[in-house]
Amino acid sequence: MFSSSASVGHQLAALLTPVVEATGLDLEDVAVIKQAGRSEVRVLVDKDGGVNLDDVAQVTLEISAALDLPAAEVVLGATPYVLEVSSPGVDRPLVEPRQWRRAAGRLVRVGLTGGGEVTGRIVDADASGVRLAVVAAKPGAPAAVRAFGFDELAPGRVQVEFNRPALDVHNEESG
Numbered sequence: 001m002f003s004s005s006a007s008v009g010h011q012l013a014a015l016l017t018p019v020v021e022a023t024g025l026d027l028e029d030v031a032v033i034k035q036a037g038r039s040e041v042r043v044l045v046d047k048d049g050g051v052n053l054d055d056v057a058q059v060t061l062e063i064s065a066a067l068d069l070p071a072a073e074v075v076l077g078a079t080p081y082v083l084e085v086s087s088p089g090v091d092r093p094l095v096e097p098r099q100w101r102r103a104a105g106r107l108v109r110v111g112l113t114g115g116g117e118v119t120g121r122i123v124d125a126d127a128s129g130v131r132l133a134v135v136a137a138k139p140g141a142p143a144a145v146r147a148f149g150f151d152e153l154a155p156g157r158v159q160v161e162f163n164r165p166a167l168d169v170h171n172e173e174s175g
Helices: 006-021 053-067 070-076 097-102
Strands: 026-035 038-046 081-086 107-112 117-125 129-134 143-149 153-158 169-171
Touching: 006 026, 006 038, 006 053, 006 070, 038 053, 053 070, 053 081, 097 117, 117 143
Parallel strands: 038 081, 143 169
Antiparallel strands: 026 038, 107 117, 107 153, 117 129, 129 143
16 A cells, blocks of 8 residues: 555545445555645556546545545544545556456566566466466477466566567466
């Protein structure tokens, strides 16, 4: 969380989660930064297929209305606030299973809890883990698909690609 006031962010997240979910979106993060007599409330939302401008406009109206209620004032205080609602950027770490699932087809680099790291393209993900087409050490060699449980992985990072190559994989039973 990019917050100088994590406790306030967690309290607002609890308040805003049902508001955001009622619009069909997922609340990814809430951060509150207090500066110069006001608060900056940053809210990250996402959904399968990505968030468009209409989604952001609708959820911003709903969040703004919720922040104007007495329950939010207890958390934020009576100081003015600025609300910023957006979707997570490409640099956002992949932590939750839904984040891994939404990044299917993307190249990621991820640390392994047992040591080392792996780079691979997300083939698919479910509630228990992810299958990665692991990049071969030898250029031109096919990628090997390996399954990892989420307990084996640190947060993943999507790698920016300008020319995404075709995926050439073969299955390998390992974990």
